[in-house]
Amino acid sequence: MTVQDARQPKSPTLYAAHEKIYPQRVFGRFRLIKWIALVTLLGFYYVAPWLRWDRGPGVPDQALLLDLPGRRGYFFWIEIWPQEVYYLAGLLMLGAFGLFLATSLLGRVWCGFTCPQTVWTDLYLWVERWIEGDRNKRMKLDKEPLSARKAMLKVAKHAIWLLIALLTGGAWAMYFNDAPTLVREFVTFRATPTQYGFVALFTGTTYLLAGWAREQVCIYMCPWPRFQAAMFDERTMLVTYEEWRGEPRGKVKALAADGSKLGDCVDCNLCFNVCPTGVDIRNGQQLACIGCGLCIDACNGIMSKVGRAPDLITYDSIYNSAQRAAGQQPQHRFVRPRTILYAVVIMIIGLAMALSLSLRTRLDVSLQADRSPLFVRLSHGDIQNGYTIKILNMIRQTGDYRITVTGIDDLRLKVIGVDDNTVTVPGDAVGTFRLLLQAPAKSLHDEATHIRVMIEDQTTHETSSHDAIFRGPEK
Ligand code: SF4
Ligand code: SF4
Known part of the structure; x- marks a missing residue:
């Protein structure tokens, strides 16, 4: 370093070293709500893949399953095909607007009680407290030099954390694979490398995020705290320190300089000591406060x-x-323009999804026109177009479907390999056929004519249609 460098003032660093937080045990109403939320949510997460749902022979009997190789989503009695992925989009929108509504009514209730980061961190903290003791004991232990006792406590804690992480990663993989089969193959080392890889990935992220990163995920990584304030207004329920009542703070028997009584805050620091994100709520609303209510x-x-x-x-x-x-008397007001707006959007999306689910057909057709050549002029002057037709039979029984086409006078239809334009598609499958349409040149008034291809189930008379274009020469 030169003399000149040494004289330069040090530039402030943007990096702040992490200070470990040691949340203290606390009892009360909010702690109880958090335990109930934790047990309910984790119970569902770990147990749900083991729920069975009988769908008949040859079909997965797992109640909740995203069968990626089979390209199917199973949600109890509902079966979603890839073509119906918009239901998933609808669910995500419902979740998003539900979150907006909850936030505008109850503040950071998602962060404080139900966010996976909060729930698993809470579980990891419980394990830490169980093994190493409450706040003061943990702080003392961390300051102690390494000893056999300290090593044993740390190894036990990390072993349990890793076990929870493994169960979490394993449960995640079970939502994409048959749960009992996956467990059997996993323990007999017959699972695929992808399955081992995914379990390892989710085991690692659970261990790191809940065990090590903890509140840093909420403070530095998660985008939600940054824009949720847009959903707050003065009527939103928030965790707040009543400064008008608490200040000036001081010990129970102390008096202010002028001899008057101090505020109600006895400056015990317990609200800070129990906080899982290291916030002193007496300093006002802060981004790091997850609204858990433990203070x-x-x-x-x-x-x-x-x-x-x-x-x-x-x-x-x-x-x-x-x-x-x-x-003055406090007064709650939950019905406000923004909460009405969110509730209406939720109702519209929910109703649209329910209606669409109840009315959806289990039959679908799509048509792809040949691109080269666009059309062929036959020896007797008629114009022929070729198409590939795909029929989705979304029920388990084999179906016979009659194909008809409308939109052009005297149009002739030929399904290659079929005599009466009635095709058969096995249950739960897609049937692909070649279709030839021939039209007299005098019936075509334009180089592109709109047609409609219809299929009708010969047993249930359910129909489905697809609009297409019939190409001809320039007029
Ligand atoms: S818990 Fe916090 S706000 Fe309550 S008296 Fe103690 S220091 Fe004051
Ligand atoms: S200040 Fe801490 S303990 Fe209080 S609600 Fe916020 S995060 Fe929870």
């Missing part, structure tokens, strides 16, 4: 001990907090 439980415990009214940290709207500060 409310902690503070209510303290308030009860010192004989003061609960809810110094409260789960309420900014409007109500201001009302209380002004000595």
Whole structure:
């Protein structure tokens, strides 16, 4: 380093070293809600792939299965073909607007109670606390030099974390494979490299994100906290410190400099100590606050001990907090323009999906015109177009389908290899056929004429159609 370099002022660094957070155990209403959410969500996640649903012989009997090789999605009694992937898009839109509605009503309820990152981190923290003890013991242990006891505790913790991660990765793979078969093949080393790879990937990400990254995912990686504020208004329920009541803070018996009584906050720091993201809520709303409410439980415990009214940290709207500060009655208002808008969109999408599911046919047809040549002039002057027709029979029984075409006078139809234009398609399959259409030149008034190809199930009389173009010479 030159003398000149040494004189230069140091530029501020944008990197802040990670400080490990040691959340303290807490009891209360919000902690209980979090336990209920954790048990329900994780219970469903791990158990759902084992639920069976009888769909008849030769068809997967797993209630929830995304069968990628078979190109089918099974959701209990609903079976989705690749052509119906818009149902998945509808589900995603329902989820998104449901999240917008919940956020505008209840703040960061998704982040605090149901987000997978929160749920698995909570589970990992419970394991850590169970093995290494509560906050102070964990902090002490981490400061201690390495000893046999410390090594044993750390190995036990990481072993359980890895086991949970493996179960999580394995359960994820079961949504794409028959669960009992996958487990059997996995433990007998007969699973495919892709299956081992996916389980390893999800095991690794669960272990890293829930065990090591924890709150850093919420603070630095997740985009949701960055734009969810757009869904808040003054009536949104948020975790808030009632500064008007708590300040000036100080020990129970202490007095302010002028001898007057201090605010209700006894400056015990418990709200900070229990926070899983290391937030001091007394500093106001912060991006890192996931709205889990654990600081409310902690503070209510303290308030009860010192004989003061609960809810110094409260789960309420900014409007109500201001009302209380002004000595007015708080008032909840859940029906607001934005919540109405989100609810209406959810209802429209939900109704459209329900209607479409109840009315959907189990038959579909598509048509692909030959590109080269576009048409052929036959020796007697008629114009011929060739097509490939695909018929999707989405039921288990074999179906006979009669093909008809409308749109051109005196049009003749020929299905290659079939005598009476009635084709047979096995159950749960796609039938592909060659179709020749011949039209007298005098029936064509344009070089492109719209036609409609219809198929009719000869047993159920269900129909499906596809519009196409018949090409002819320039007029
Ligand atoms: S400040 Fe309170 S509500 Fe926010 S994350 Fe911390 S404990 Fe949860
Ligand atoms: S837990 Fe309550 S009393 Fe204790 S520091 Fe936090 S706000 Fe103040």
